[in-house]
Structures are given as structure tokens and as C-alpha cells.
Amino acid sequence: AQKVTQAQTEISVVEKEDVTLDCVYETRDTTYYLFWYKQPPSGELVFLIRRNSFDEQNEISGRYSWNFQKSTSSFNFTITASQVVDSAVYFCALSDDYKLSFGAGTTVTVRA
Amino acid sequence: EAGVAQSPRYKIIEKRQSVAFWCNPISGHATLYWYQQILGQGPKLLIQFQNNGVVDDSQLPKDRFSAERLKGVDSTLKIQPAKLEDSAVYLCASSNGGGGYTEAFFGQGTRLTVV
Numbered sequence: 180a181q182k183v184t185q186a187q188t189e190i191s192v193v194e195k196e197d198v199t200l201d202c203v204y205e206t207r208d209t210t211y212y213l214f215w216y217k218q219p220p221s222g223e224l225v226f227l228i229r230r231n232s233f234d235e236q237n238e239i240s241g242r243y244s245w246n247f248q249k250s251t252s253s254f255n256f257t258i259t260a261s262q263v264v265d266s267a268v269y270f271c272a273l274s275d276d277y278k279l280s281f282g283a284g285t286t287v288t289v290r291a
Numbered sequence: 292e293a294g295v296a297q298s299p300r301y302k303i304i305e306k307r308q309s310v311a312f313w314c315n316p317i318s319g320h321a322t323l324y325w326y327q328q329i330l331g332q333g334p335k336l337l338i339q340f341q342n343n344g345v346v347d348d349s350q351l352p353k354d355r356f357s358a359e360r361l362k363g364v365d366s367t368l369k370i371q372p373a374k375l376e377d378s379a380v381y382l383c384a385s386s387n388g389g390g391g392y393t394e395a396f397f398g399q400g401t402r403l404t405v406v
Contacts, residue, residue: 183333212392222380224334224397231392270333278347279324279395281333 181206183282191288198258202271211275213254218268261289295398303404309371312401316385326382373405
């Protein structure tokens with residue numbers, strides 16, 4: 180069975196600080212996909228990034244970067260130089276075979 | 292490109308009443324999901340369709356919840372009769388891949404309050 184754990188419930192930072200969100204997953208499959216989604220106060224889940232299990236190369240996209248480590252089953256996400264608009268709930272998600280499962284989410288509050 | 296449309300946005304009903312939610316996915320997307328998101332929790336998959344066939348409904352409380360996808364496009368989710376614990380946001384999502392490798396696009400959700 181697949182499982183996604185986000186141990187951090189809430190994170191509060193001051194604007195321009197970096198924020199790193201932790202995600203640990205469990206799956207029996209060798210082929211799977213990991214995602215990060217953002218849910219702003221409006222409620223709509225917004226896709227941010229995707230990584231497949233065969234590509235451990237870490238990347239940076241604008242102010243977002245991610246660190247995928249298969250050895251520790253972790254898929255951490257970093258927002259660099261946070262802004263107030265980054266305040267939202269962030270969800271890590273795992274898709275193996277066909278089912279997309281979400282973690283419990285981490286609430287990020289960025290204070291001006 | 293139009294996004295995933297859901298209606299209504301909000302619904303308040305009394306327990307034991309019935310309610311239905313509607314979802315129109317992004318055009319051409321074969322996969323449609325219904326999720327239940329209870330306040331403070333992550334979305335929980337209720338049912339997943341691939342075209343008009345059910346791929347997974349293992350977490351759907353089938354004694355009270357039902358869903359259908361008409362002609363592989365629009366979908367409705369029904370609750371009958373509703374219980375207090377059904378109070379949640381019901382999210383519809385769609386994707387153009389059935390293998391789980393493509394991102395899902397979500398609607399704004401329907402917030403259900405059962406009193």
C-alpha cells in the first residue's frame with residue numbers, strides 16, 4: 180500500500196526566508212511519480228512539480244527546488260526567498276500504477 | 292484552456308437528506324477523480340474513472356455514496372442519506388493520463404455542510 184507522510188503540520192517564516200517542506204513516502208512499486216501541490220485559501224489545488232522514480236536529479240524552477248532521495252524515500256521541497264503569496268497548504272502526493280494519494284499537508288505562513 | 296468546473300460551490304443540508312455534486316473535467320481528459328477533503332486533512336480519493344469505467348472505488352462508502360460518469364465526460368457524485376461526518380470539501384480533478392504519470396488538475400471544490 181502507498182503512504183505519504185508530511186511530518187510538519189505548520190511552518191511560519193518571515194518574508195525572504197527559505198522554507199523547506201519534508202515528505203516521506205512508502206510504496207512497493209519500482210515505478211512511481213511524486214508531486215507537490217499548493218492549496219491557497221481559495222481552495223483549488225494547484226500542481227507545482229512532478230518527479231518520476233527513475234530520475235533522482237534535483238532541479239530548480241524559479242524559487243522552487245526539490246530534493247528527491249530514493250534511498251531514504253524522501254521528496255523534499257524548498258521555496259527560496261519566500262513571499263507572502265506563498266502562504267498556503269502544501270501537499271506531497273504519490274502516484275504508483277494509477278492511484279494518486281496525498282499527505283496530510285503542511286500549512287505555510289509567510290509573514291511580511 | 293477551461294479548467295475543471297464544479298457546482299455548486301457551497302451546500303448546506305440536514306442529516307439524512309440527499310445531495311448531488313456535478314463535475315465537468317478538462318476537455319479530452321480521460322481520467323476523472325473525486326476526492327473528499329475533511330478540514331485539516333489531505334484529500335482522500337473516493338473514486339477514479341478512466342473514461343466511463345471505474346478504476347478504483349475502494350474508499351467510497353457505497354452504502355450512501357454513488358458516482359457516475361456520463362459518456363466519459365461529466366460526472367456526478369451523490370450522497371444519500373448524508374451524515375454529519377460527510378461535512379467536507381468534495382474535489383473533482385481530471386488528468387489526461389491513466390497511468391498516474393501526469394498531473395491532475397483540480398476544480399475549486401464543493402463545500403458541504405451537514406447539520
